[in-house]
Amino acid sequence: MKTAITPTRAENFSEWYQNLIVAADLAENAPVRGCMTIKPYGWAIWELMRDEMDKRIKASGVQNANFPLLIPIEFFNKEAEHVAGFAKEAAVVTHYRLKMIDGKLQPDPESKLTEPYIIRPTSETIIGEAMSRWVQSYRDLPLKLNQWVNVMRWEMRPRMFLRTSEFNWQEGHNVFATHEEANEDARKMHKMYGDYMRDVLAISCVMGEKTPEERFAGADHTYTVEQIMQDGKALQAGTSHDLGQHFAKSFGIQYLGTDGKLTHAWTTSWGTSTRMMGGLIMTHSDDDGLVLPPAVAPHQVVIIPITRGDENISAMNEYIAKLEQELRNHNIRVLVDNSDMRSADKMWKWIKRGVPLRVEVGAREMDDGVVTMTRRDLGKSSRETVAIKDFSETVSHRLDSMQHDMLAAVQERNKKMIHDVANLDELDSALANGEIGFFRIKYTETQNERFDALMEKYKITRRCLDDKDPTFVFVAKSY
RNA sequence: CGGGGCGUAGCUCAGUCUGGUAGAGUACUUGCUUUGGGAGCAAGGUGUCGAAGGUUCGAAUCCUUUCGCCCCGACCA
Known part of the structure; x- marks a missing residue:
């Protein structure tokens, strides 16, 4: 892909x-x-x-x-x-x-x-x-x-x-x-x-x-x-x-x-x-670009009109303007992308920029009184059809879930990224095996020349003591 | 500051070895056909070849000097 x-x-x-x-x-x-x-x-x-x-x-x-x-x-x-x-x-x-x-x-x-x-x-x-x-x-x-x-x-x-x-x-x-x-x-x-x-x-x-x-x-x-x-x-x-x-x-x-x-x-x-x-x-972010948590997304929702040239443009503009106003009324940051680009290009543009929700509106949606909505973090699989009567409510829910799910995903990943090691032997072999992430070890274990040598060898540093138990220190590579 | 590399079209780069007067892809503009997860065809504009000096009939290409940038270290929010 x-x-x-x-x-x-x-x-x-x-x-x-x-x-x-x-x-x-x-x-x-x-x-x-x-x-x-x-x-x-x-x-x-x-x-x-x-x-x-x-x-x-x-x-x-x-x-x-x-x-x-x-x-x-x-x-x-x-x-x-x-x-x-x-x-x-x-x-x-x-x-x-x-x-x-x-x-x-x-x-x-x-x-x-x-x-x-x-x-x-x-x-x-x-x-x-x-x-x-x-x-x-x-x-x-x-x-x-x-x-x-x-x-x-x-x-x-x-x-x-x-x-x-x-x-x-x-x-x-x-x-x-x-x-x-x-x-x-x-x-x-x-x-x-x-x-x-x-x-x-x-x-x-x-x-x-x-x-x-x-x-x-x-x-x-x-x-x-x-x-x-x-x-x-x-x-x-x-x-x-x-x-x-x-x-x-x-x-x-x-x-x-x-x-x-x-x-x-x-x-x-x-x-x-x-x-x-x-x-x-x-x-x-992922391989398609930025993914922004809704709280800091300049546009939380982007509405993309899907036009083929044969539909009633003014009716669509009216349909979209209502949706836009409704979101504004709920303090949701929304952008209608009316730029003169192909709709596929617009979608990729906003995918790359990490806009949390993409809303597509075309002739199909107008006929059915719905919109098509996709979450940036979940991608295509999250595409859903939303009735316009539930629009702002659904958008609010999806934004909340996305903010929440993104944090949950990071917490889940962090668990896998933090490894407990009992001593320098374990630390050395974990790093030698190419394990990535943070290593949690007794601080006293790092107070010697051997640890200094490992720091040099693997480009790791002490990041900080563990707030939950300050006798432990986290060690990792860093930016 | 040490070790490597690079400066040529808006961007990515070829051309440099072997000197002959500027190229590709992409982007951009226009037109037609397309359009629901990156379209196709056609036409079009684009350069003081990083800078200065030298060699030469002739320099992007060779020589000298110089400036800048990138990558890997040491440093750090």
Whole structure:
């Protein structure tokens, strides 16, 4: 059978992924190294993801703000571990003016900045500086801020959505009076991310704390949401950090307590990015293209008129317009594809773009007062005839079921992707046999040189400790 | 930054070894016939051959320099 995307997942997973992004019209490589242009359809998905996340962030008492893109180099220098973590991938702004020299436009040597700026790879430092002024009294705490911005990390090996030099994200930064509150907050946002992935993206994740080896630069504790892709590799989709007093001390974030003493505060930071879209794609899609959970589908329903040129077009338009309006009235995102294309081409177009429900309306349907409807996740076998009197109700049901079934399918697959191993012998032989997925093993089993050798040999890493029993660690290959 | 590869039509690439003045497929436009899971025929437009310099009567092709990109590592949301 012919598939819309070649190669298939089985043939070459990463090439399938790249080609799907192009076929679904989500994004393309930009003429800037390591950067991508997110196209309107891809951005529409991101906006839905973002809006839902933003709602949840605000519901947890966080306010949005916006800090500068450029960070003075000395800010960066204040937190030693942080510098070590990001110095290797910083884009630096050194001049403020261009000049035509020898017929070529280039930075004017005269305009060299005495203090260069770094394009933010993350904003702990510049937000820390502001917090040091905004936090004076225990009454100013907790202070909870978030921003939706783009950041830049000069990545060595970019891949669309998964790792681009510039990416869009939200970064939350909270300050508390006590360590207990800060740690609780980091865990709370961690849980919020897990709930979001499950309820909105229909992805169940492996949740847990990063081991010290994998922790964020400058954090005491890092909590991560790890997704399992169809090829068994891990994707870190959201992290939440308990930063202890590292940044509070580096930036002088102090408050005067009820006891009259000046005390350093405790901070957290937490983020999710457009990488989630990569996870969404690699989790749900198939060899015919994208499959979107209804919650983040720009068009939940596409209505395709089937015309042969001999039917009454205006009657059909009227028939379809009613259906369209009915769905709109029920807040269902619907698109009528009246474009001048052959109907078979339209169908493939929307299959590739992952529209949850395709509705076909032709002369046959009009005569019978019905529509033909097909679910994207189940394909042709789910094709059904729906009477128009039950239309919006059936559509709502199918969308709900699809959202639910997609999650169930991922949960089912994840079960098969997570393997318990008792020791390094078992881990070694499982990997040698080409088993893919996550391996759950006692953390103490990994504290030795033999495990280091296995990491090297199979390109695996510790993903996180198991939230349900932190003496166990999940090990996997990752993106 | 190490190891490999590639820059030629919107896209994918052939042509380079052996120098002779630009090709294919696809996409696009138009027309006719088609149309319920990717249609067929016909006609049509498309290039500073990555850039600069050199050799030559003549360079996509040979030489030198340079820029950029992709893949595999090290790094990461």
